[in-house]
Amino acid sequence: MIGSILTGKKPLVTVARDTQVSEITALLYRHRIGAVLVMEGDSIAGLVSERDICRCLHTHGPGVHAAQAQDIMSAPVVTAEPGISVCDAMAIMTDRRFRHLPVVEGNRVLGLVSIGDLVKRRIEDAEAEAESLKSYISS
Numbered sequence: 001m002i003g004s005i006l007t008g009k010k011p012l013v014t015v016a017r018d019t020q021v022s023e024i025t026a027l028l029y030r031h032r033i034g035a036v037l038v039m040e041g042d043s044i045a046g047l048v049s050e051r052d053i054c055r056c057l058h059t060h061g062p063g064v065h066a067a068q069a070q071d072i073m074s075a076p077v078v079t080a081e082p083g084i085s086v087c088d089a090m091a092i093m094t095d096r097r098f099r100h101l102p103v104v105e106g107n108r109v110l111g112l113v114s115i116g117d118l119v120k121r122r123i124e125d126a127e128a129e130a131e132s133l134k135s136y137i138s139s
Contacts (some may be wrong), residue, residue, distance in 0.1 A: 003082025006111040017070040046073030
């Protein structure tokens with residue numbers, strides 16, 4: 001379940017709709033993350049990823065740094081419940097072609113998982129299963 005991936009992750013980084021792209025870029029760099037949630041109160045208004053910034057840099061040029069989150073964010077944002085399986089979350093992200101998935105329970109945002117987080121968990125699970133099988137075979 002993807003909710004378990006949130007344990008031990010860095011705190012969620014969020015911005016307001018009027019946050020300038022230059023500030024968002026600085027946050028992505030400082031926190032070594034690939035996306036921030038754009039929040040309106042307690043609700044997700046959108047998501048700004050590195051990909052959004054690159055797309056707008058290509059279409060609008062260097063002036064994109066003065067733009068605001070609301071000008072470039074992806075919206076509406078697809079979310080998932082914490083109980084969804086890693087495989088199902090990966091399928092959603094692959095089918096929809098995005099790399100960040102907010103985890104929401106009711107109206108509360110619990111965190112954000114990346115495709116990298118999910119791949120890492122799948123590898124850990126596969127290694128644990130292989131070790132368990134080795135142990136079973138050798139006993």
